[in-house]
Every structure is written in C-alpha cells, then in structure tokens.
Amino acid sequence: xxxxxxxxxxxxxxxxxxxxxxxxxxAVGFSxxxxxxxxxxxxxxxxxxxxxxxxxxxxxDYVMAGRLxxxxxxxxxxxxxxxxxDKGGYLxxxxxxxxxxxxxxxxxxxxxxxxxxxxxxxNWVKLKKGSQKDSPFLRGLPDEFELPIAHAEGRFVTKxxxxxxxxxxxxxxxxxxxxxxxxxFNQIAGLQDESGRVLGLMPHPERFIWSEHHYDPDWKNExxxxxxxxxxxxQSIFEEIEEKSGLKAKA
Amino acid sequence: xxxxxxIVDRYLEAGCCSALLYAPIDEDLxxxxxxxxxxxxxxxxxxxxxxxSKTLLDEVAQDLxxxxxxxxxxYQFVIDYGMKPGALDLExxxxxxxxEHLDGPAFQLNDLKIEQRVYVFGEGKANPDRFVSDxxxxxxxxxxxxxxxx
Numbered sequence: 451x452x453x454x455x456x457x458x459x460x461x462x463x464x465x466x467x468x469x470x471x472x473x474x475x476x477a478v479g480f481s482x483x484x485x486x487x488x489x490x491x492x493x494x495x496x497x498x499x500x501x502x503x504x505x506x507x508x509x510x511d512y513v514m515a516g517r518l519x520x521x522x523x524x525x526x527x528x529x530x531x532x533x534x535x536d537k538g539g540y541l542x543x544x545x546x547x548x549x550x551x552x553x554x555x556x557x558x559x560x561x562x563x564x565x566x567x568x569x570x571x572x573n574w575v576k577l578k579k580g581s582q583k584d585s586p587f588l589r590g591l592p593d594e595f596e597l598p599i600a601h602a603e604g605r606f607v608t609k610x611x612x613x614x615x616x617x618x619x620x621x622x623x624x625x626x627x628x629x630x631x632x633x634x635f636n637q638i639a640g641l642q643d644e645s646g647r648v649l650g651l652m653p654h655p656e657r658f659i660w661s662e663h664h665y666d667p668d669w670k671n672e673x674x675x676x677x678x679x680x681x682x683x684x685q686s687i688f689e690e691i692e693e694k695s696g697l698k699a700k701a
Numbered sequence: 702x703x704x705x706x707x708i709v710d711r712y713l714e715a716g717c718c719s720a721l722l723y724a725p726i727d728e729d730l731x732x733x734x735x736x737x738x739x740x741x742x743x744x745x746x747x748x749x750x751x752x753x754s755k756t757l758l759d760e761v762a763q764d765l766x767x768x769x770x771x772x773x774x775x776y777q778f779v780i781d782y783g784m785k786p787g788a789l790d791l792e793x794x795x796x797x798x799x800x801e802h803l804d805g806p807a808f809q810l811n812d813l814k815i816e817q818r819v820y821v822f823g824e825g826k827a828n829p830d831r832f833v834s835d836x837x838x839x840x841x842x843x844x845x846x847x848x849x850x851x
Binding site for chain 2: 560
C-alpha cells in the first residue's frame with residue numbers, strides 16, 4: 451500500500467470541525483484519522499506526521515476556551531506532543547485548536563480572550579502573511595488571502611503589548627488580519643513556534659477548500675483554479691511533509 | 702476549610718449596562734463581570750491555591766484575587782449568581798472531574814461553588830431588581846445582591 455503522510459485529529463467533547471478538517475486533509479492527499487481524547491495515549495502518535503486540533507467548543511469553552519482540553523491532554527499525553535514536535539512532527543491548531551496549543555505552551559506565550567466587542571464573530575476576513583519568516587503551512591499561499599472566521603474568544607493578547615509587536619517582528623506572528631477584527635494585539639491571527647512546525651490560527655482553512663465555498667459565486671483563485679485558500683494551506687504542509695520524509699522521492 | 706478566589710479579566714473594560722438588560726437603561730451605568738470560585742477543601746491551602754491558578758486562571762490575561770472581599774471597589778451594587786444546588790452544572794462537573802484524575806493532589810476538594818459576579822458602577826441610582834430579573838434565570842440560578850453603600 452502506498453505510504454502517504456498521515457494526519458491524526460484529536461477530538462474533544464465539543465470539537466465540531468474534525469470531519470470537515472479530515473475531509474480537507476484527505477483532499478490534498480493525507481490519510482487522516484479522528485481520535486477521541488479518551489482513546490489517546492503517547493503511543494498513538496507513532497507513524498503520525500501531522501497532529502491537528504480542529505475547531506469547535508471543547509468542553510463547552512468552560513472556564514476559558516481551550517483550558518480544559520489543555521489540562522486533559524496534558525493528563526493523557528504528558529509532554530508527548532512536545533516530543534512529537536522535537537522529533538520533527540508537525541502540529542496544526544485551528545480556532546479552538548489554536549487556543550489549546552497556546553494554553554499548552556506549544557506556541558509563544560499569549561492568550562486568546564473574548565473579542566473586544568464581547569460578541570461572537572462569524573464572517574470572512576482578509577489575512578496577510580508575515581514577511582519575517584517562512585511557514586511551511588503558508589508557503590503555497592499569496593501574500594494576502596481570505597478565510598472565514600467564527601469565534602467568540604479570538605482576541606490574541608500578550609502580558610505586555612510590546613511582546614505582541616516582537617512576535618510579529620521576529621517572525622512568530624505569521625498571519626495577521628489586514629484590519630482590526632477582534633481587538634487582537636498587532637492584529638495577530640496566527641502564530642508559529644520557533645521550529646516553524648507548529649501553527650495555530652483563528653480562521654478556518656477547512657471551510658474554504660473549493661471556490662464554491664466563497665461568498666462571491668464568481669470568485670476564482672489567482673490561477674483561475676477551483677480551489678480556495680484553505681486548500682493551499684493543507685497542500686503546503688502536505689508537500690513539506692512529503693519532501694522532508696522522502697515520500698515524494700519514493701513515489 | 703473554605704477559600705474564595707475571584708478572577709478578573711485584565712483586558713476587558715467596563716461596558717455599558719444596557720448590554721446586560723433586555724431594554725436600554727437611561728442611567729449612565731457601567732458593569733464589569735468577574736468569576737468567583739469557592740473551594741471547600743481539607744489539606745494544604747497553598748496546593749488548593751495552586752490548583753486554582755493552574756486550572757482556572759489565565760495568567761496572561763487575568764488577575765487572581767483571594768479572599769471574601771471583592772476584587773473591585775467603588776461599585777453601586779454587585780450581583781453574584783450561580784447554578785442552584787442540585788442543578789447540573791457542567792462547568793463544575795468538568796473541573797471536579799479534572800481534579801479527580803489528578804495524581805495525588807495535596808488537598809481534598811469537598812465542594813466547588815462557581816459564581817458569576819456583576820459589578821455595577823455609576824452615579825445614577827439603579828434598581829438591582831431589574832438587573833436580577835434580566836440576568837438571572839429563576840429556574841436554574843440562585844443569586845445575591847450586595848449594596849455598595851453598605
């Protein structure tokens with residue numbers, strides 16, 4: 451059987467974007483499994499190339515979004531996800547997954563709190579790639595592109611505003627909103643870690659895989675193709691893993 | 702032994718009270734919301750405080766205040782509300798379940814009470830009853846009102 455990059459999606463009670471994220475991963479060539487957190491143990495990370503924490507409202511967002519998922523993951527996995535990253539594995543956190551990765555300390559220190567309007571926001575946003583550092587997740591995307599957002603707790607803050615500024619200047623803030631959407635410091639929409647193998651973002655790439663997902667029925671991508679921006683995000687990391695693991699050469 | 706912890710969001714500013722009510726209010730009043738956790742426990746008090754810090758506090762964006770007295774001052778009145786005893790409080794269940802899976806905690810958690818606290822500030826005199834009636838759900842909540850003048 452042909453070996454393909456494999457993605458594992460961790461599902462918490464309240465996670466609700468796992469099916470469409472798995473579909474998006476499969477569309478670019480990944481094999482993908484969804485695993486409830488109750489069945490997760492460190493040995494389940496064997497043979498996995500990409501761990502995905504997809505969107506939703508894990509544990510009803512009780513206490514604060516992502517906190518209980520962080521605590522339960524740490525109880526079940528200890529520092530296995532950090533070891534997975536250190537051994538060359540990739541991690542992607544989308545929306546609630548971004549909140550969880552941030553609370554787990556897998557991304558630079560910061561927090562995602564209630565939007566400054568105090569309201570849930572569900573609309574399309576324009577995003578800009580950071581210019582300081584490349585991200586393997588964003589390589590195939592133009593400098594500016596659109597994705598939908600849907601969150602109540604997406605305002606990225608740091609203990610001090612200057613820390614957020616430094617995150618963008620130093621290449622950790624790889625994705626910013628082109629306008630103020632939710633009060634995020636420095637309009638940060640996505641962060642990567644030092645290794646570049648961990649990415650968290652508030653927008654939902656899995657909701658823009660085909661051009662038909664776009665609000666404008668006549669929308670076409672830059673190449674006139676049928677795929678939306680989210681497709682190219684998943685394709686970028688697929689190609690990165692294929693290249694790094696030598697799967698592409700074997701194929 | 703009982704310990705009260707109040708968690709205040711550092712970055713959320715006071716909002717207009719009309720946002721809390723079904724109809725706009727004429728008086729110039731603002732509010733802030735915090736969360737209060739009352740732990741009934743036995744054992745190491747600092748371990749209980751550590752549990753609160755690690756489990757219930759966001760150190761980047763929130764401040765922790767320990768003690769019965771309110772974290773904020775200068776209010777006109779305060780409403781504390783939470784789930785009725787016996788009502789299913791899923792948040793409490795989730796936190797207690799996490800505690801029960803801890804490996805050898807240095808304190809015994811007997812009970813946890815979770816309350817939302819609403820501070821109302823401003824010059825115009827407002828009737829707390831209106832706030833209680835719009836914020837609290839009589840079917841599932843219990844509440845108390847503290848007058849800032851007392």
